[in-house]
Amino acid sequence: MANEIETLQSWIQNSKKVVFFGGAGVSTESGIPDFRSVDGLYHQEYAYPPETILSHSFFMYHTDEFYRFYKKKMLCLDAKPNMAHKRLAQWEASGHVQAVITQNIDGLHQAAGSKEVLELHGSVLRNYCMKCHKAYDAEYMLHADGVPTCSCGGTIKPDVVLYEEGLDDYTLRKSVEYISNADVLIIGGTSLVVYPAAGLIDYFRGDHLVVINKSVTSRDKNADLVIQDSIGKVFEQIEIN
Numbered sequence: 001m002a003n004e005i006e007t008l009q010s011w012i013q014n015s016k017k018v019v020f021f022g023g024a025g026v027s028t029e030s031g032i033p034d035f036r037s038v039d040g041l042y043h044q045e046y047a048y049p050p051e052t053i054l055s056h057s058f059f060m061y062h063t064d065e066f067y068r069f070y071k072k073k074m075l076c077l078d079a080k081p082n083m084a085h086k087r088l089a090q091w092e093a094s095g096h097v098q099a100v101i102t103q104n105i106d107g108l109h110q111a112a113g114s115k116e117v118l119e120l121h122g123s124v125l126r127n128y129c130m131k132c133h134k135a136y137d138a139e140y141m142l143h144a145d146g147v148p149t150c151s152c153g154g155t156i157k158p159d160v161v162l163y164e165e166g167l168d169d170y171t172l173r174k175s176v177e178y179i180s181n182a183d184v185l186i187i188g189g190t191s192l193v194v195y196p197a198a199g200l201i202d203y204f205r206g207d208h209l210v211v212i213n214k215s216v217t218s219r220d221k222n223a224d225l226v227i228q229d230s231i232g233k234v235f236e237q238i239e240i241n
Contacts, residue, residue: 004227009238011184011208011225018096019182020088021201022231023103023190025213029082029232032106033073055163063147063155070158074105075124075142081112084188087235089113096240099178103190103197105160118175120167120197126159167196179203188212188231192219 012018024034046069052058053069081089089112091097099116100109107125109117127136131154141148141156148156161167179185183206191213192198201219211223212231220226227234 004225005234005237007225008186008210008227008234009240011210012091012096012238013240015183016095017098017181017183017206018091018186019099019101019178019184020097020186020188021101021179021190022084022188023192023194025189026082026084026102026231027079027104027106027108028189029084029230030076030079030106030108032076032079032104051163056165059157059162067147071142074158074160075138076106077138077142079106079108081108083232083236085109085112085114087238091240092116094240098182099174101175101178101200103194118171118178120161120171120175122158122160122168124158124160127156128159129154130157131155172196172200175200176203180205182206184208184210186210186212187217187219187223190217191215192217 028034046053048058050069053066059066085108088097088100088109092114099118100114101118101120102109103120105119105121105124107123125138127138127141128134129150129152132150132152134150134152136148136156141158150156179200180203182204185201185204185206187201187210189212192201208225209219209223210225211217211219212227212229212234214228214230
């Protein structure tokens with residue numbers, strides 16, 4: 001492990017074009033559950049699996065049940081940035097990391113200080129009325145009774161990409177641009193099974209592909225460095241000037 005940490009530190013230190021591509025494993029270290037996991041608790045409380053509940057059609061036709069799940073499982077507003085978030089913000093400030101591309105929707109990268117964050121799946125911190133487009137914060141959503149409604153009477157929808165919905169074109173284009181021009185691409189805390197987000201990795205043409213994840217991923221065989229450990233634990237050991 002020591003040699004792997006030294007290698008990764010050297011690659012980051014000597015690059016001005018590091019891009020980080022992260023998933024749920026980054027947020028779980030802040031106490032946010034991986035909502036894609038289907039565990040006993042979900043089965044006990046909900047009549048549908050999370051993937052069904054978090055779909056566009058379910059939101060439209062079973063809005064009450066959607067929000068019962070969403071408020072309890074998705075709005076983790078007390079979560080704080082962990083060492084992975086903090087290190088990436090530090091490395092951006094020192095001129096090494098160009099961008100963070102995240103599949104997470106919790107806003108913790110920005111809370112840690114990262115400026116260039118591309119949120120592939122949106123953010124729970126942004127919400128809008130489907131009728132008049134008035135914006136609402138996450139606290140309003142959390143404390144609203146039942147289905148959150150706007151002052152105009154319209155239903156409020158989280159600015160998150162649900163299943164059956166497409167990703168934002170601008171965010172996709174910028175992500176492709178950053179990955180295509182990166183010297184070092186660090187994939188962290190994701191098993192790379194959610195598409196089209198995972199397909200963005202195919203655009204990398206740089207020098208060093210790094211995968212940091214607790215479990216095996218489909219990209220391990222193509223990586224120049226694979227570390228099977230928690231992303232926060234790895235990043236905590238790296239000091240960049």
